[in-house]
Amino acid sequence: MTTVERVPKDKITVEGLTGDAAIAHALKQSDVDVLAAYPITPQTIIVEDFQRFAADGEVHTKVIPVESEHSAMSACVGASAVGARVATASASAGLALMWEILYCAASMRMPIVFTVANRALSAPINIHNDHSDGMGMRDSGFIQLYCQSSQEAYDTTLMAFKLAEDHDVLLPVMVGIDGFIVSHNVERVEMLPDEAVQKFLGVRVPVQPLDPKNPITMGPLALTDYYFEFKEQQDRAMWNVPKAYKRIEAEFKKLTGRSHGMFEEYKTKDADIIILAMSSMGGTAKAVADVLREKGEKIGVVRLKMFRPFPTKEITKAVGGAKAVMIFEKAMSFGAVTSPLALEVKSALYDLEKKPLVVDFVVGLGGRDVPPETFVEGIEKTKKYLEKGKAPMYETLGVRK
Amino acid sequence: MALDFARGVIETRWHGRGGQGVVTSNQMLGKAALEEGNYIQAFPEFGPERTGAPVRAFLRISKKPIQVYAQVYDPDVVICIDPTLLEVVDPTDGLKKDGTLVLNTTMSPEEIRNKYGFKGGKVVTVDATEIALDIMGRPFYNMPTLAAAVKATGMVKIETVIQEVMERYPGKVGDLNKAAMERAVEEARIG
Numbered sequence: 280m281t282t283v284e285r286v287p288k289d290k291i292t293v294e295g296l297t298g299d300a301a302i303a304h305a306l307k308q309s310d311v312d313v314l315a316a317y318p319i320t321p322q323t324i325i326v327e328d329f330q331r332f333a334a335d336g337e338v339h340t341k342v343i344p345v346e347s348e349h350s351a352m353s354a355c356v357g358a359s360a361v362g363a364r365v366a367t368a369s370a371s372a373g374l375a376l377m378w379e380i381l382y383c384a385a386s387m388r389m390p391i392v393f394t395v396a397n398r399a400l401s402a403p404i405n406i407h408n409d410h411s412d413g414m415g416m417r418d419s420g421f422i423q424l425y426c427q428s429s430q431e432a433y434d435t436t437l438m439a440f441k442l443a444e445d446h447d448v449l450l451p452v453m454v455g456i457d458g459f460i461v462s463h464n465v466e467r468v469e470m471l472p473d474e475a476v477q478k479f480l481g482v483r484v485p486v487q488p489l490d491p492k493n494p495i496t497m498g499p500l501a502l503t504d505y506y507f508e509f510k511e512q513q514d515r516a517m518w519n520v521p522k523a524y525k526r527i528e529a530e531f532k533k534l535t536g537r538s539h540g541m542f543e544e545y546k547t548k549d550a551d552i553i554i555l556a557m558s559s560m561g562g563t564a565k566a567v568a569d570v571l572r573e574k575g576e577k578i579g580v581v582r583l584k585m586f587r588p589f590p591t592k593e594i595t596k597a598v599g600g601a602k603a604v605m606i607f608e609k610a611m612s613f614g615a616v617t618s619p620l621a622l623e624v625k626s627a628l629y630d631l632e633k634k635p636l637v638v639d640f641v642v643g644l645g646g647r648d649v650p651p652e653t654f655v656e657g658i659e660k661t662k663k664y665l666e667k668g669k670a671p672m673y674e675t676l677g678v679r680k
Numbered sequence: 681m682a683l684d685f686a687r688g689v690i691e692t693r694w695h696g697r698g699g700q701g702v703v704t705s706n707q708m709l710g711k712a713a714l715e716e717g718n719y720i721q722a723f724p725e726f727g728p729e730r731t732g733a734p735v736r737a738f739l740r741i742s743k744k745p746i747q748v749y750a751q752v753y754d755p756d757v758v759i760c761i762d763p764t765l766l767e768v769v770d771p772t773d774g775l776k777k778d779g780t781l782v783l784n785t786t787m788s789p790e791e792i793r794n795k796y797g798f799k800g801g802k803v804v805t806v807d808a809t810e811i812a813l814d815i816m817g818r819p820f821y822n823m824p825t826l827a828a829a830v831k832a833t834g835m836v837k838i839e840t841v842i843q844e845v846m847e848r849y850p851g852k853v854g855d856l857n858k859a860a861m862e863r864a865v866e867e868a869r870i871g
Contacts, residue, residue, distance in 0.1 A: 295711040295720060427749075460749050464723040465707050467714050559749035566685050566747040650750040651685040 283479075283533040292470040298461035301429040301468045302368070302394045302454070303328035305436035307338050308476040309392075312363035315343035315354035319373035320406045321458035322396040326368055348373040352380035352391075359389035360497055362485030364440060367391065370458060371398035374412045378419075384451045385420025386513055387498045390443030390483070391451040393421065394436060396462035397558070397609075399645045407646020408458040409609035410557070413586070414619040420513055422452040422520055423587040425557040429466040431539055432456045434531065435584075437476060441527045444483045447519040457559040459646065471535065479534060517588045524585070541585040544597055546572065550579025552661055553598045553635075555624060556607040557583045560642075560649055564607065567654040578658065583620070591627045599628065603636040603670075605661045607654065609643045617673040638664055639673035653677050682754075690835060691752045692739040695760040695769055699731040701822035702761060706737040708848065709826060712841040713741040721746050734765060741835060755779060757833055761825040763809065772796045782829040784808040784821050789871030804832040806868040808860075815860045823857045824864035831865045838865055 296304065303325050306314065314333075316326045332338045341358075345351045351367050359365040369377060374395060384391050397413050399405040413423060422442065426432045432454065439452040456462055471479075489497065501509055521541060532538040545565050547553055554564040561582025568578040581597050581604075583590075598604045608620040616622060621639035628634045638661045643649040657676055664670035692709070696702035703724045710722030718741050725736040738752040753774050759782040760771045771781060777800040783792060789803040806828035808821035823845060830838050842861055846854040 293714070295707070295714045295722070457749070459723070464721050464749075465710050466721055466746075467719050562747040562749050570683050570685055648751050650753065651683070651748060655683065 283530050285536060286471055286475050286534055290472045290475070292472075294468055294470065295465045296429055296433075296468045297324060297463050297465050298426075298429040298432045298456040299324035299396060299463070300328055301433040302436050302456070303332070304470060305433045306366050306394075307332045308471070308473055309366070309437060309440050309480055310364065310477060311338070311340045311366045313341045313343065313355070313358035313365045314367065315345050315351045315358070316367045316369065317345055317348045317351050317373060319348070319370050321398060321408075321462040322368045322370045322373070322394070324462065325394055325396070348376040349380060352377040352384060355391045356380060356384050356387060356389050359384070359391050360387070360489045362483065362488035364444070364483045365389070365391045366394065368394040368396075370396045371400055371406075371412050374416065375400060378416070381416055381419040381421060383498060386509060388449040388513070388516065389451055390440070390449055392436065392439045392443055392454065393451060394454045395456075396458040397425075397455045398458040405645040406458070408460050409644045409646065410455075411610050411644075413453065413455050414610035414612070416453070417587060417619065420450065420517070421587060422448075422450055422517070422585075423455065424452065424584055425455045425586060426461070426539075426584065427559055427562045427582060429461060429464065429468050430537070432461065433468055433470065434535070434537055434539065437471075437480065438527050438531055440480055440483075442520070442524055445523045445527070446484075446486060448516055448523050449486065450516055450520070455558065460559045469535070475534060479530065520588050521585075521590060539584055541590040541593060542597065543580075543582040543584065545580040545582065547579035547581060547597060547601070549577055551577040551602045552605055552658060553579045553581055553601040553603070554605050554607060554654065555581045555583060555598065555620070557586065557620070560607050560609070563649065563651055564654060567651045567658075570651070571655070571658065576658070586623075589623045589627070594624065595627045595631065598624070598635060599631055601635045603638055603661050603665050605657055606637065606639045607642050607649070607657065608639070609641070611641055611644070621673055636661075636665060636668070636670055638670045640676040641673060642676050644678075647677055649677065685748055686740070686754075688744060689740050689742040689746060689748075690757070691755045692757040692759065692835075693752050693755040694737040694739070695758070695765050695771055696735055696762050696822065697731075697765065698733045698735050700761055701820065702735055702737045704848075705761070705822040705826045706739050708823075708841060708844045709830070709836065710739050710741070712836040712844045715840050715844065716836055718743060719745050721749075725751065734768060757782065757829065757835070759825060759829045760784065761808065761822050770796065772798045775801070777801065780804065780829075780833050782806075782825065782832060784825045789869055793871070802832055802870055804828050804868055804870050806864050808864055811860050811863050811867065815863065816856045820857070820860075824860045827861035827864040828868035831868050832870055
């Protein structure tokens with residue numbers, strides 16, 4: 280194990296970057312061998328910027344401009360199979376077109392980094408943010424990390440390669456930012472020097488690459504005889520993620536002083552009501568907690584970053600002592616018991632003897648703005664549900680009814 | 681009294697039309713604030729930019745990391761770069777009582793106050809269209825309007841924002857913008 284030292288301040292570059300541009304810079308510094316992508320809003324800047332780096336000779340990456348997202352992910356699988364470090368980016372309908380190959384990438388254990396500017400799914404066509412695309416792919420076998428800011432998007436993209444390529448893991452990683460809200464938002468981003476990133480990431484060491492001199496077959500037929508065993512292995516690999524993630528983040532923290540955790544806990548220790556949200560909404564929730572606490576209301580926040588694997592025990596511990604957990608989420612699962620995030624949280628809490636009341640609000644679909652006032656409205660409702668001791672399985676907030 | 685979720689944050693809202701450079705000017709102002717050691721969020725009203733359609737952009741500047749990710753509803757500063765929009769949108773909508781209104785217009789601050797009934801804060805007017813036509817020969821009035829806003833608010837130093845513009849547009853375009861911005865600082869009327 281090499282000793283990691285904090286990168287001195289004068290070696291850090293501070294720039295104003297959109298979330299997309301921050302990811303493009305992280306991809307550039309990660310020395311990606313192959314990037315195959317098809318443009319789609321609001322992810323477009325990632326690949327646009329990266330293409331410019333490639334055209335200017337700043338990266339040695341083979342950029343493959345494919346004819347569809349299905350081909351993009353297919354090309355990524357092929358390149359990853361020969362041992363390359365591989366990345367792609369997409370959103371919404373583009374992500375949906377990758378569907379078939381998402382499952383292949385995960386099941387074939389290809390450590391692809393997939394950056395997503397999360398966006399609503401059609402119809403009607405909508406280019407704005409929600410988490411329908413990410414939640415839709417939640418069972419594909421990808422690790423899923425949702426980021427609050429441009430800085431976190433940069434940090435997480437770097438760490439994602441190390442996580443994906445870890446031999447205890449070997450799974451693809453989705454790194455999500457909120458479309459437009461973060462993807463097109465210029466924020467302050469601290470960037471590491473190239474050498475520090477190279478040293479942190481190293482070169483990918485493939486376990487079993489495709490090699491003409493030593494031919495093997497990957498992803499072939501497995502029927503009733505062995506298919507199930509593949510899935511068993513895949514599931515075990517997923518549960519190796521938290522340990523590897525913590526180790527990688529600890530190293531990254533030594534380098535940068537920053538870490539984001541599987542989730543962020545904010546003023547939760549004595550909280551009566553804990554707001555649980557992902558991505559940029561987790562940021563707004565913290566500002567809401569600050570202001571309401573001054574009024575004497577004990578509000579805390581859990582900003583969940585790692586949705587897959589879901590940090591079951593840790594989340595249970597973090598929110599289990601509160602009177603209520605108020606979930607704000609940007610996806611619906613039509614006809615389900617409740618919405619995707621609440622499904623996870625309620626399941627996680629089921630075995631607790633004394634459970635907090637779980638209140639689930641679906642908000643912000645198709646980019647509907649979620650200002651602090653919407654959180655306050657949710658808190659007021661949650662307080663009423665606490666008095667009654669009962670809440671609906673889920674409800675929408677901020678929609679014409 | 682509404683709760684204040686933006687303490688310690690200066691919030692700005694821009695009005696313009698697609699293609700006039702609202703998003704770019706907003707980023708220039710944001711990057712200047714970043715250069716001066718602040719945290720920022722500079723973002724357009726999310727959506728496809730259509731040439732000629734009214735567009736908005738938002739900026740947050742703070743000494744501390746900014747947590748709120750939502751549109752700006754109660755701005756400290758409103759900047760409108762297109763005079764024809766003054767008949768279409770109410771630029772004072774949500775503007776704080778002690779806020780600053782910056783307009784590209786031939787009207788005086790007094791006339792603007794009467795037009796919108798805006799009594800508090802500051803009103804800044806500048807004929808950025810004329811300045812742009814004079815100096816650049818084309819109606820690129822976003823940067824001179826930005827310069828007037830910087831003069832009136834002191835959000836950043838004018839030198840810092842001019843530096844950002846020169847870096848973004850090296851050469852002649854940058855020089856002309858600089859000249860237009862300097863003249864706007866001289867000519868902006870505050871009342």
